[in-house]
Amino acid sequence: MSLTSDYIKQRLAEKFGESISQVEESFGMLSFAAPKDLNLKVMQFLYDDEELQFRFLTDLTAVHYPNRTGEELAVVYHLYNFKERVRLRFKVYTSIEDTRVFTATRLFESANWMERETYDFFGVNFVGHPNLKRILNVDEMTYFPMRKEFPLEDQTRTDKDDEMFGRGGHIGI
């Protein structure tokens, strides 16, 4: 049996009902979001279910959307089903004031460093992580550099008309 997006959507809707949101399919990959306190339940369900079997955590990262009040940070999981060769994108949103999200390390060992990286760059606080400390940046760092409030170039420069060179002064979608 081949695992179709419609079937996955249907199973998720049966199990979690209204909690599943932003269901969309782009470039051949199903993507959906869930409330952040459900992230482990959703992943456990996708992992355990005999037909879904999303048992490989391909990637874990975060995205910062400074203009989305209350859900500034999106934690993005990419899951994979080896048998059916199906990929899935799963997001949880968290506010930037309270960045607590449950850790996936109990389910996937691979989440360990990926969560440390996400913490290092975005400041997502993974609750229950065995060793949540900075991984690529220096330990003394006090900020989270991949957030959009840290532009790569000085946005106040006036000697160069930035409009001519890529993105202008604005940040965020």
Added chain:
Amino acid sequence: MSEQQHITLPEGSIERQTQTLNLGPTHPATHGVFQNILEIDGERIVSSESTVGYIHRAFEKIAERRPYYQITPLTDRLNYCSSPINNMGWHLTVEKLLGIQTPKRVDYLRVIIMELARITDHLICNGVVGVDSGAFSGFLYLMKYRELAYEIYEEICGSRLTTNIGRVGGFERNFTPAAFEKIERFLKEYPAALKEFETLMNRNRIFMERTQGVGPISAERAMNYGFTGPNLRAAGVDYDVRVAQPYSSYEDFDFTIPVGTTGDCYDRFLVRNAEMWESLSIIRQAMDKLKDLPSDVYHADIPAYYLPEKSAVYTKMEALIYHFKIIMGESDILPGELYNPVEGGNGELGFYLISDGGRSPYRLHFRRPCFIYYQAYAELIKGAMLSDAVICMSSLNLIAGELDA
């Protein structure tokens, strides 16, 4: 008969027999900048902790301010043993976002370059496994052919290690007859060297004793740890992005995916060797397929994203406009969100790209296979000897550039 006495020993004399050893960050045996803090009992490793980030260069942050074509050189510096695969992976990601269909000839030329890169990647790794187990000569036999492969890159794009090869839509120029000659020479001469290397190593008793049962991992643990590529296949899982989700016309080629059983250093070594033979066969097939295709096609017809011919820039208005827009980074990219993986030298190299329709990505994340499987290293070497830890590290093919991004 004397009465039994309680012997009191000074603190730290015998109770604490383990000692801490820093393997790295710059140690000749680590082939890159990694630090491993080992707790060793004699020569046996009790526990270890890996520290990474010594050459972190913030590529993901830099990419948020660069036009798309300026991100290609950043990808070079991920796994620099097979940078063409990274470049192609990035081009394929942007092409997928823009919905560009590349001509078959471009796909096959890309396949040739990617498989060549896979061979250079694997030959370094396997050569170094030999070096770390005391067999230096095999490394030198193979190294000669990496030089030849680099000459092929040089013929195509002008550089050798960090190649910046190809453009979105195809290649910057057509392959020269000299490039094809060199590829033919590589196909003719490399099998003999690889055969010799295998004769030296594969059934060598000393080499087998040094690598068999060292750093093994079960298929289940490997998947849980996020292993991909040759390291996962050595554990017995036949996962390969080229087959699972074909890109760049890989579905047109006939090749097998070698798998191991125990996931130890010896299996990883054999899987990489077998993959080099498969890559040679793929290059051969691609060279044969090229004969039936028009020889002047080397890029897709996408004037808004592909730099026009220089002569056209001087004589045609449209070409000048596109040239200016591309060089100044003014060509807007469609909005979209996608994850596009390719089979890199070390495993699944993924590009998670979010575009908001601007000139540079809103967010670009590299799924770097090294970074993900390196966290298993502590488990792999637990209880092993110090010298085994060194072999285990080289057989995982850790590339510092990919680890830290």
